[in-house]
Amino acid sequence: MQILEGIAVSPGVAIGEVVVIDNEGFRIPARFVTQDAVAGEILRLDQAIASVSVEIAKNRDKISDRLGEHYGAIFAAHLQMLQDPTLHSAVEAMIREKNHSAEYAVSKTLRGYAKVFQDLDDQYLSERAHDIFDLEKSLLGKLLRRRRESLNNLSTPLIVLAHNLTPSETAKLDPRFVLGFATEIGGPGSHTAIVAKGLEIPAVVGMGQFLTDISGGDVVIVDGDHGQVILNPDEPTLARYRTEVEHHRSQAAEWSVLRDLPAMTTDGTEIQLGANIEFPHEVATCLERGADLIGLYRTEFLYLGTDDEPTEEDHYVAYTHVIKTMNPRPVVIRTLDLGADKMGQLPLHEEESNPFLGVRSIRLSLRNLDLFRIQLRAALRASALGKVRIMFPMITTLDELRQAKMLLIDTMEDLNEDQIEFDENVEVGMMVEVPAAVMMLDKLLREVDFISIGTNDLIQYCLAVDRSNSALANLYRASDPAVLRLIQTTLNLANAAKVPVNLCGDMSTTPRYIPLLLGLGLRSMSLPPSAIPEIKQVCRSFNIKQCGEIAKRAMLLDSAREVDTFLTQEIRQVMPDLAP
Amino acid sequence: MSIQPAGQPDSETNAFTSSQRIEQMPTTDQEQSVTVNNSEGLHARPADQFVRLAMQFDSEITVCKHGVDAVDGKSILSILTLCATRGTELVIRAQGDDAEDAVCQLSKLVELGFDE
Numbered sequence: 001m002q003i004l005e006g007i008a009v010s011p012g013v014a015i016g017e018v019v020v021i022d023n024e025g026f027r028i029p030a031r032f033v034t035q036d037a038v039a040g041e042i043l044r045l046d047q048a049i050a051s052v053s054v055e056i057a058k059n060r061d062k063i064s065d066r067l068g069e070h071y072g073a074i075f076a077a078h079l080q081m082l083q084d085p086t087l088h089s090a091v092e093a094m095i096r097e098k099n100h101s102a103e104y105a106v107s108k109t110l111r112g113y114a115k116v117f118q119d120l121d122d123q124y125l126s127e128r129a130h131d132i133f134d135l136e137k138s139l140l141g142k143l144l145r146r147r148r149e150s151l152n153n154l155s156t157p158l159i160v161l162a163h164n165l166t167p168s169e170t171a172k173l174d175p176r177f178v179l180g181f182a183t184e185i186g187g188p189g190s191h192t193a194i195v196a197k198g199l200e201i202p203a204v205v206g207m208g209q210f211l212t213d214i215s216g217g218d219v220v221i222v223d224g225d226h227g228q229v230i231l232n233p234d235e236p237t238l239a240r241y242r243t244e245v246e247h248h249r250s251q252a253a254e255w256s257v258l259r260d261l262p263a264m265t266t267d268g269t270e271i272q273l274g275a276n277i278e279f280p281h282e283v284a285t286c287l288e289r290g291a292d293l294i295g296l297y298r299t300e301f302l303y304l305g306t307d308d309e310p311t312e313e314d315h316y317v318a319y320t321h322v323i324k325t326m327n328p329r330p331v332v333i334r335t336l337d338l339g340a341d342k343m344g345q346l347p348l349h350e351e352e353s354n355p356f357l358g359v360r361s362i363r364l365s366l367r368n369l370d371l372f373r374i375q376l377r378a379a380l381r382a383s384a385l386g387k388v389r390i391m392f393p394m395i396t397t398l399d400e401l402r403q404a405k406m407l408l409i410d411t412m413e414d415l416n417e418d419q420i421e422f423d424e425n426v427e428v429g430m431m432v433e434v435p436a437a438v439m440m441l442d443k444l445l446r447e448v449d450f451i452s453i454g455t456n457d458l459i460q461y462c463l464a465v466d467r468s469n470s471a472l473a474n475l476y477r478a479s480d481p482a483v484l485r486l487i488q489t490t491l492n493l494a495n496a497a498k499v500p501v502n503l504c505g506d507m508s509t510t511p512r513y514i515p516l517l518l519g520l521g522l523r524s525m526s527l528p529p530s531a532i533p534e535i536k537q538v539c540r541s542f543n544i545k546q547c548g549e550i551a552k553r554a555m556l557l558d559s560a561r562e563v564d565t566f567l568t569q570e571i572r573q574v575m576p577d578l579a580p
Numbered sequence: 581m582s583i584q585p586a587g588q589p590d591s592e593t594n595a596f597t598s599s600q601r602i603e604q605m606p607t608t609d610q611e612q613s614v615t616v617n618n619s620e621g622l623h624a625r626p627a628d629q630f631v632r633l634a635m636q637f638d639s640e641i642t643v644c645k646h647g648v649d650a651v652d653g654k655s656i657l658s659i660l661t662l663c664a665t666r667g668t669e670l671v672i673r674a675q676g677d678d679a680e681d682a683v684c685q686l687s688k689l690v691e692l693g694f695d696e
Contacts, residue, residue, distance in 0.1 A: 073625045073628065074624065074625065076628050077624035077625055077627065077628040077656065080627075080628045080632070081657055084655045084656050084657045084658075085652070085654055086655035086658050087657055113661075117660065122665060124620070125623065128624060128660060131624070
């Protein structure tokens with residue numbers, strides 16, 4: 001048994017067998033297969049050899065035509081090696097007698113030959129080892145491609161371990177079959193983490209290198225509460241975690257009782273709890289968990305996982321579903337918040353050395369007005385069907401806000417001309433996630449109907465920490481006094497100006513921060529639907545006066561660590577059963 | 581974070597090298613000694629020619645260097661591992677109905693220095 005530490009990004013516990021995806025997205029082959037699978041493995045081996053043979057034969061003919069028989073003969077020798085009966089029987093024996101997978105047997109056998117060649121006392125022959133590696137690569141390519149396709153349609157529940165999963169890969173994971181996942185890289189604020197939370201798949205990221213010693217089929221535990229991955233757990237550990245899985249289940253049942261209760265503090269102050277979603281189908285969960293509104297509808301996934309630019313209709317269809325299902329509850333649509341590097345549709349002008357400080361989000365939209373207009377038009381059309389609010393992300397300057405609003409007004413005029421219905425009074429707001437926006441907030445507030453504090457980016461830009469850099473995860477903390485001051489200033493200014501202020505971002509999913517945020521004057525939060533019941537429970541356990549005192553004391557502290565320690569103590573006093 | 585090395589013994593590597601050598605031949609129907617004559621020795625292309633010819637016979641064919649390493653004459657990888665450079669003496673053995681023909685033709689191929 002081995003316990004590995006990473007960063008917990010999506011809560012819950014998963015126990016199961018693993019599949020491994022390596023650097024290139026390939027699945028690292030399982031070292032062993034079941035006895036029933038042996039015949040299938042041998043068939044796969046034969047198919048792979050046959051299909052690589054065809055490729056080599058083609059190369060041989062091509063080269064012979066162009067350069068002459070003498071050169072073509074090199075490929076003839078490769079073909080001969082590939083079809084070598086001794087090789088075949090050695091590989092087959094490994095599969096048949098030792099239950100090795102075809103990939104593992106091919107790799108092991110060919111590498112064995114390569115080693116023999118390398119050790120030969122002959123320059124020419126020792127170089128033949130390269131030919132062997134070449135063959136290995138071709139064969140594995142064939143074998144793995146078939147496997148890789150099958151990863152998208154898993155039929156048994158598994159745990160996915162990978163070097164990295166892109167947000168769109170994560171989005172494609174089927175929660176019915178992916179029990180949990182862990183990755184070598186990635187940080188707490190990465191999109192992958194956000195998606196995992198949306199899908200309610202327990203996940204740990206930023207593990208560092210750990211895949212090399214794991215074979216497919218090993219049993220692991222992914223502990224998304226504590227950020228641990230346990231390889232080949234022993235019986236007592238398994239038993240303990242099975243109890244925990246049960247506990248999670250019973251807690252979920254308990255929380256469903258909370259659905260119809262208001263998120264009201266003990267002194268009767270109502271807190272609005274909205275849901276963050278990525279995909280239209282998540283709306284059902286939002287209602288199930290008792291979300292008051294969709295406080296953040298991320299629209300990035302219309303752009304991810306496809307090479308074509310989404311059409312106005314694509315946007316409209318997605319929005320319509322969300323708005324109709326939530327009606328009469330409001331839906332806040334946030335316009336595109338992506339870097340050009342993540343989008344296949346736009347040509348990249350030049351390599352950006354700092355994408356987080358580059359052309360992304362509203363900057364990208366304002367530089368690609370056609371793309372932006374399509375989204376605004378769809379959002380406005382959808383506003384005729386329910387209560388829609390439009391929110392611009394990453395506003396840094398007043399000019400950006402004004403430009404975005406100008407384009408929105410232009411689009412409204414177009415719709416009027418085309419006699420297409422929309423809500424003329426659609427509310428327009430902005431994300432506060434760049435420190436510059438906090439500095440300029442008094443002015444910005446005059447031009448918006450609402451604001452939403454995006455803590456994930458606010459932390460990153462305030463502390464100058466790349467939120468996906470796992471090496472800096474320790475610095476990336478919502479509880480840093482500098483971040484807390486930005487939040488405090490924002491809340492004070494917005495509340496004084498009577499502009500509704502919401503907070504979205506992971507900070508609001510952590511119970512210990514809730515009393516602090518309420519104490520600072522926050523009355524509206526938006527979180528992943530899975531977190532709503534727990535946070536509602538926290539809200540219902542405190543009174544505002546108490547929160548005010550907690551906030552006052554927390555704001556006097558010097559460091560994130562002190563703040564976290566203090567807030568943990570405070571919440572434990574009131575809610576001792578809560579997981580840390 | 582730390583990882584303990586898995587400590588898996590690499591038993592397969594040894595298993596395969598020993599299985600590719602054919603330790604003993606019960607009876608030898610035909611055998612002939614030849615010297616490798618071509619400049620490159622039994623390298624990839626000559627070995628390919630050798631194996632392709634050997635495969636045309638039903639007999640089991642082995643090639644032996646220094647009287648010890650008998651390998652399958654129809655396996656190019658095994659032939660290459662003989663490391664038969666120019667001047668190496670090889671014994672070609674065949675066992676089966678067309679053994680005589682096989683040994684004769686294969687020996688000729690080697691002695692004539694392949695098609696170089």
